[in-house]
Amino acid sequence: MILEKKIEREVARYLELKCGKGNYKELVNIQKTRQEFTGDMTLVVFPLLRVLKQKPEEAAEGIGDHLSGSMEEVRSYNVIKGFLNIEIDPAWWTSYLNRAMKEDILADKRRDSKIPPVIVEFSSPNTNKPLHLGHIRNNLLGISISRIIEATGKPVRKVNLVNDRGIHICKTMLAWQKWGKNITPVEAGVKGDHFVGSFYVMFEQSLKKEIKKLESEGCSEEEAFQKAPLMQEAREMLRKWENGDEETVKLWRTMNGWVYDGFDETYRALGVSFNKVYYESDTYMTGKKIVEEGLERGLLIQKEDNSVWADLGEHSLDEKLLLRSDGTSVYITQDIGTAVLRHDDFNAGEMLYVVGNEQDYHFRVLQIILKELGYEWAEKVKHISYGMVELPGGRMKSREGTVVDADDIISEMEETAHRLSAELGKLGGVPEEERREVVKMIGMGALKYFILKVDPRKNMLFNPEESIDFNGNTGPFIQYTHARVCSLRRKCRDAGINEDDSFTGVDMSSKELKLLKMLYEFPSVVSQSAADYSPALVANYVYEVAKEYNQFYHDHPVLRESDRDVQQFRLLLSVYTGKVIKKAMYLLGAEVPERM
RNA sequence: GGUUCCGUAGCUCAGUUGGAUAGAGCAACAGCCUUCUAAGCUGUGGGUCCCAGGUUCGAAUCCUGGCGGAAUCACCA
Numbered sequence: 001m002i003l004e005k006k007i008e009r010e011v012a013r014y015l016e017l018k019c020g021k022g023n024y025k026e027l028v029n030i031q032k033t034r035q036e037f038t039g040d041m042t043l044v045v046f047p048l049l050r051v052l053k054q055k056p057e058e059a060a061e062g063i064g065d066h067l068s069g070s071m072e073e074v075r076s077y078n079v080i081k082g083f084l085n086i087e088i089d090p091a092w093w094t095s096y097l098n099r100a101m102k103e104d105i106l107a108d109k110r111r112d113s114k115i116p117p118v119i120v121e122f123s124s125p126n127t128n129k130p131l132h133l134g135h136i137r138n139n140l141l142g143i144s145i146s147r148i149i150e151a152t153g154k155p156v157r158k159v160n161l162v163n164d165r166g167i168h169i170c171k172t173m174l175a176w177q178k179w180g181k182n183i184t185p186v187e188a189g190v191k192g193d194h195f196v197g198s199f200y201v202m203f204e205q206s207l208k209k210e211i212k213k214l215e216s217e218g219c220s221e222e223e224a225f226q227k228a229p230l231m232q233e234a235r236e237m238l239r240k241w242e243n244g245d246e247e248t249v250k251l252w253r254t255m256n257g258w259v260y261d262g263f264d265e266t267y268r269a270l271g272v273s274f275n276k277v278y279y280e281s282d283t284y285m286t287g288k289k290i291v292e293e294g295l296e297r298g299l300l301i302q303k304e305d306n307s308v309w310a311d312l313g314e315h316s317l318d319e320k321l322l323l324r325s326d327g328t329s330v331y332i333t334q335d336i337g338t339a340v341l342r343h344d345d346f347n348a349g350e351m352l353y354v355v356g357n358e359q360d361y362h363f364r365v366l367q368i369i370l371k372e373l374g375y376e377w378a379e380k381v382k383h384i385s386y387g388m389v390e391l392p393g394g395r396m397k398s399r400e401g402t403v404v405d406a407d408d409i410i411s412e413m414e415e416t417a418h419r420l421s422a423e424l425g426k427l428g429g430v431p432e433e434e435r436r437e438v439v440k441m442i443g444m445g446a447l448k449y450f451i452l453k454v455d456p457r458k459n460m461l462f463n464p465e466e467s468i469d470f471n472g473n474t475g476p477f478i479q480y481t482h483a484r485v486c487s488l489r490r491k492c493r494d495a496g497i498n499e500d501d502s503f504t505g506v507d508m509s510s511k512e513l514k515l516l517k518m519l520y521e522f523p524s525v526v527s528q529s530a531a532d533y534s535p536a537l538v539a540n541y542v543y544e545v546a547k548e549y550n551q552f553y554h555d556h557p558v559l560r561e562s563d564r565d566v567q568q569f570r571l572l573l574s575v576y577t578g579k580v581i582k583k584a585m586y587l588l589g590a591e592v593p594e595r596m
Numbered sequence: 597g598g599u600u601c602c603g604u605a606g607c608u609c610a611g612u613u614g615g616a617u618a619g620a621g622c623a624a625c626a627g628c629c630u631u632c633u634a635a636g637c638u639g640u641g642g643g644u645c646c647c648a649g650g651u652u653c654g655a656a657u658c659c660u661g662g663c664g665g666a667a668u669c670a671c672c673a
Contacts, residue, residue, distance in 0.1 A: 540609090
């Protein structure tokens with residue numbers, strides 16, 4: 001049982017003794033004691049005054065007396081204003097470290113196979129252009145949230161829903177037919193997704209010219225868009241595709257294949273993988289049936305032109321179109337279908353969608369409609385909404401060429417890592433293969449940490465002019481700290497100090513105690529992070545740990561320490577710090593090197 | 597215009613269900629490597645927590661109203 005809970009329970013017991021039965025737990029507020037005061041945990045007594053009917057100091061004294069009498073962990077206490085600062089017996093902390101080393105406290109909570117799995121959808125790319133920095137945020141959040149939830153003991157399934165059909169795909173196909181000269185990405189020496197993406201750009205540019213020309217001939221913008229030959233051809237191609245035209249489908253397969261080859265490479269670099277990949281081309285019809293059934297059951301309304309709508313008036317929202325007048329489905333119809341499909345596929349406990357906050361409204365509506373249609377699990381659908389990645393000039397705009405390409409930024413990070421490593425004279429005697437791996441790890445660590453340390457809900461800024469840092473509050477700083485621990489462990493092993501031994505009777509410095517207390521908090525940081533769907537909590541925590549360790553490292557030698565117990569304590573404290581860092585970074589989807 | 601989200605140091609960001617004197621990094625300046633990795637450590641300066649009210653023992657945090665920014669409100673996805 002964690003210590004806070006124990007104190008909480010004990011305080012509640014005290015209140016019952018003094019004031020009779022009641023539910024006091026909610027009034028008990030325990031937090032870390034602030035740096036400036038003596039103590040480890042602090043009870044805020046103000047909320048208790050109403051039941052205790054005492055002055056703050058008096059009440060605090062009473063509780064303090066009770067705690068130090070009834071809990072052997074409590075060594076003493078002091079009262080300042082309405083705050084009861086509780087001092088925990090240092091021996092309790094040191095024994096925690098011995099225990100943590102033996103019991104593998106950091107292992108994931110045991111997974112109960114009876115718990116229905118949490119389905120996390122993320123990535124969900126379109127197959128008409130390569131991934132950019134916004135997708136990177138999405139993918140990193142997806143991985144990290146999955147791992148964090150898994151660490152709390154729930155089974156997790158990662159799924160991807162690929163948008164592999166539609167007018168935008170037809171545009172790239174058409175452009176390639178017209179101007180591609182039958183060339184393949186391999187022949188062109190271009191990564192598949194970029195290759196296909198360039199045809200999308202080509203299409204849009206040519207279309208723009210056509211529209212301009214039509215406009216100069218007196219067409220309205222809308223008219224011009226409808227009449228442009230390229231648009232008409234693209235629509236014709238979509239019709240062919242939907243009718244299963246062999247040649248069209250074949251081209252579609254080929255070009256999507258090129259894109260997937262490209263995506264795979266990017267995914268591999270980012271460490272992204274899925275338990276199941278859905279393709280919209282397989283699922284886009286499933287929503288239609290559900291909507292038609294809903295209409296029959298009178299849950300939806302049909303207008304004179306045959307279009308089908310959901311009336312969300314009750315929720316003070318407008319009506320929402322679900323089927324066009326020609327009977328075809330729209331985006332949200334497909335999402336209704338895939339939600340049902342997914343729920344049935346996995347018997348899902350929760351269904352999380354990592355999708356940008358530009359779709360907040362969409363998911364609100366989706367959940368309401370699912371509820372209206374009678375799916376009692378609609379409550380389990382959760383939109384994990386995250387903010388946009390902005391550039392100094394605002395949003396990334398593909399039209400203005402300000403998109404930060406995912407592959408570019410990945411290779412830039414690796415190059416920077418490589419350059420810095422060389423400049424600092426690191427990895428001297430390390431074999432070439434490990435060296436390359438470490439450099440990659442550091443580049444990716446920098447990128448991942450940079451993105452995940454920001455609260456997901458907030459928009460974040462990326463300035464391409466200033467490259468991502470490798471000093472200070474960064475991934476490499478945390479990785480470096482881990483490498484330091486590893487180096488120390490190697491030296492200790494060579495000196496014959498055994499990590500499996502425990503220690504007794506150590507008089508900790510305040511720095512050592514602070515670090516140890518911080519490590520103790522790790523599991524509750526993870527649960528909080530899972531509850532909030534926020535990897536940023538883990539990221540900021542592990543940074544604090546690394547910083548604290550470096551301070552400890554600076555003036556607490558291990559090898560040169562003569563007291564055997566102190567030496568053993570410091571080594572174990574280091575080893576455990578290393579474990580916490582490694583695990584926390586894993587939860588962020590990042591790796592840590594043993595040397596750098 | 598309606599709805600939702602955001603506003604904290606020059607810049608990028610923390611700030612756990614309301615708790616004690618609001619913190620980091622970067623940038624600037626000044627120090628520390630014959631001593632377990634200097635991608636490190638130490639120090640200095642830097643604030644109207646957007647503004648105004650309200651709730652209470654106590655507000656960066658909750659409520660109301662402004663101001664500023666973003667997203668969204670399609671028979672697009």
